[in-house]
Amino acid sequence: MNNNFSIPPAFTALICQVSGFLTLFLGLPILQAEFDFAIGLDEKLLLQGAVAAGISFVLRQSYWWGPIHLIFPISIYYGLLLDIPIWVYPVLLILILAVFWNVVFNRVPLYLSNRTTAQKLATLIPNNKNAKFVDLGSGLANTLRDISTLRPDCHLYGYETAPVPFLISKLLNIFYRKRNVHIEMKNIWNVPLDGFDVVYCFLSPVPMPRLYEKARSEMKPGSLFISNSFTVPDVKPNRTITLKDGRKTKLFIWKM
Numbered sequence: 001m002n003n004n005f006s007i008p009p010a011f012t013a014l015i016c017q018v019s020g021f022l023t024l025f026l027g028l029p030i031l032q033a034e035f036d037f038a039i040g041l042d043e044k045l046l047l048q049g050a051v052a053a054g055i056s057f058v059l060r061q062s063y064w065w066g067p068i069h070l071i072f073p074i075s076i077y078y079g080l081l082l083d084i085p086i087w088v089y090p091v092l093l094i095l096i097l098a099v100f101w102n103v104v105f106n107r108v109p110l111y112l113s114n115r116t117t118a119q120k121l122a123t124l125i126p127n128n129k130n131a132k133f134v135d136l137g138s139g140l141a142n143t144l145r146d147i148s149t150l151r152p153d154c155h156l157y158g159y160e161t162a163p164v165p166f167l168i169s170k171l172l173n174i175f176y177r178k179r180n181v182h183i184e185m186k187n188i189w190n191v192p193l194d195g196f197d198v199v200y201c202f203l204s205p206v207p208m209p210r211l212y213e214k215a216r217s218e219m220k221p222g223s224l225f226i227s228n229s230f231t232v233p234d235v236k237p238n239r240t241i242t243l244k245d246g247r248k249t250k251l252f253i254w255k256m
């Protein structure tokens with residue numbers, strides 16, 4: 001069990017916006033009474049966003065939250081003026097949740113491995129027939145489909161809990177007739193890792209320590225645990241491969 005409790009970023013963002021609103025609601029009238037000045041609604045909304053962005057900076061949120069905080073209040077205001085039917089908002093929220101499910105629940109966003117990575121991974125799977133490869137958090141399963149083309153001899157597995165990526169990957173699998181690709185809607189923490197020759201993940205720094213512990217206790221000797229871009233703190237990989245792609249992708253490899 002992971003005992004490292006940290007506040008989810010969405011909750012911190014909410015704290016920033018509420019603090020921005022309260023600062024303006026309580027502080028601005030005092031300043032106006034003291035210095036006798038007036039400001040328009042747009043300026044007030046931008047000021048609220050700027051205060052929220054400042055608090056976000058102090059609370060050490062990632063830098064990209066800054067512009068989001070800045071434009072959030074004014075966008076909501078003008079969004080409401082557009083008279084969009086009220087049901088659109090919950091539908092939009094559900095859609096966004098269905099795609100980015102694991103940002104909220106596991107702090108892992110959806111971004112995809114590129115083809116160069118899949119090509120390299122295909123060479124790292126042992127050559128014995130029936131070798132098993134798994135992508136933990138398989139997203140749209142493009143990695144599995146790419147590897148499937150290069151290594152039709154392997155069994156390729158993907159586990160994903162975000163509903164929309166899962167559904168899309170299932171449909172693409174049927175469309176491309178990838179018979180050696182098996183995708184399931186399952187939380188990666190409930191996937192036993194003992195049967196795989198290669199376990200691959202491209203997640204975020206957050207789950208890495210716990211996932212490495214799981215790999216160490218479940219994977220068979222000689223098998224490979226490979227993480228795209230995110231290493232395990234204080235555990236040196238046996239090998240690091242830097243790919244010749246645009247982002248110089250790093251594959252960290254631990255031999256069990």
Ligand SMILES: C[S@@+](CC[C@H](N)C(=O)[O-])C[C@H]1O[C@@H](n2cnc3c(N)ncnc32)[C@H](O)[C@@H]1O
Binds near residue numbers: 111137138
């Ligand atoms: C960065 S994406 C990588 C997608 C794919 N592996 C690739 O390399 O193209 C990470 C994926 O892991 C999924 N994910 C995160 N935590 C998960 C969990 N606990 N169980 C299942 N899937 C998870 C996310 O929904 C997301 O689709």
